[in-house]
Amino acid sequence: MAPLPLTSLQNPLCKRVRKAAEGKDREAFLLEGRHLLAEALAAGWPLLAVLVRLDRWTEWSARLLPLVDEGRVFLVPPRLVEKLATQPASEGLLALAARRPSPLPDLPSPRGYLYLDAVQDPVNVGILVRSARAFGLAGVLAGQGTADPFRGQALSRSAGAAFQIPIWPVKVPEFLSWAGKKGVTLLAANARGEPLPRATLPQGPYALVLGNEGRGLSPELLERCVRRVAVPMVAGWDSLNVAVAGSILMAHFSSLRFPPGERRKTSPDRILDSREPRP
Numbered sequence: 001m002a003p004l005p006l007t008s009l010q011n012p013l014c015k016r017v018r019k020a021a022e023g024k025d026r027e028a029f030l031l032e033g034r035h036l037l038a039e040a041l042a043a044g045w046p047l048l049a050v051l052v053r054l055d056r057w058t059e060w061s062a063r064l065l066p067l068v069d070e071g072r073v074f075l076v077p078p079r080l081v082e083k084l085a086t087q088p089a090s091e092g093l094l095a096l097a098a099r100r101p102s103p104l105p106d107l108p109s110p111r112g113y114l115y116l117d118a119v120q121d122p123v124n125v126g127i128l129v130r131s132a133r134a135f136g137l138a139g140v141l142a143g144q145g146t147a148d149p150f151r152g153q154a155l156s157r158s159a160g161a162a163f164q165i166p167i168w169p170v171k172v173p174e175f176l177s178w179a180g181k182k183g184v185t186l187l188a189a190n191a192r193g194e195p196l197p198r199a200t201l202p203q204g205p206y207a208l209v210l211g212n213e214g215r216g217l218s219p220e221l222l223e224r225c226v227r228r229v230a231v232p233m234v235a236g237w238d239s240l241n242v243a244v245a246g247s248i249l250m251a252h253f254s255s256l257r258f259p260p261g262e263r264r265k266t267s268p269d270r271i272l273d274s275r276e277p278r279p
Helices: 012-021 034-043 054-069 078-084 122-134 152-157 172-182 219-224 242-257
Strands: 028-032 047-053 073-076 093-098 113-116 139-142 167-169 185-195 206-210 227-230
Touching (some): 012 028, 012 078, 012 093, 028 034, 034 047, 034 054, 047 054, 054 073, 122 139, 122 242, 185 219
Parallel strands (some): 113 139
Antiparallel strands (some): 028 093, 047 093
């Protein structure tokens, strides 16, 4: 069976691709570029459709063969890819991927979670998802007002981590109710908190709570956090980018959870983003 041709923007599939790119499709999102497509395939993520530019087909034919047999692969001319792509690095590859909603875990993991309280910059969200995966957290909870982790820049900056770590969109009451019922300790990232070198690992499951880039944590969440932790900085400065601060905090708690002998060595190729220069 051969891939199906796709040549018109008026095709219903093209219209859905555009809708997904705009974040208006509740059941699907758009991924772009060879790196994200490879990560999605490796993770077994459900792909509803894959659009391949004509000159890319030979390179991808073997990996996409199972989807070809299911009628989910489409060959498209360069002009059509250009009109549908939203990222400069689409590389002639687009895929419509299914969203996978799931309930919050009934048995929370002691490895910890990351909660994002209206983190609005998609670049920050993507970096934080990537760091959560890198430092062994059990999942990311995206609170109200947080940029969609499965859209555009956020998905790209996660470098495929979004396919390998659970991500749950949650409202504040739902998150607080879950944490209270399941005994999840809430740790607030706060400049006036306990200096990180003295911060110990909580007993049992916990969630590191990060606030909005401008206003910080909402009072409702801050009040429910039993501990506050801070990244020490030089005198006269008390501000860090939320993705930087969150990554440092996650690295600290990861070092306490996973002793050096338990950490998996990662090759430089695995660490680098697909857009970053190779060594």
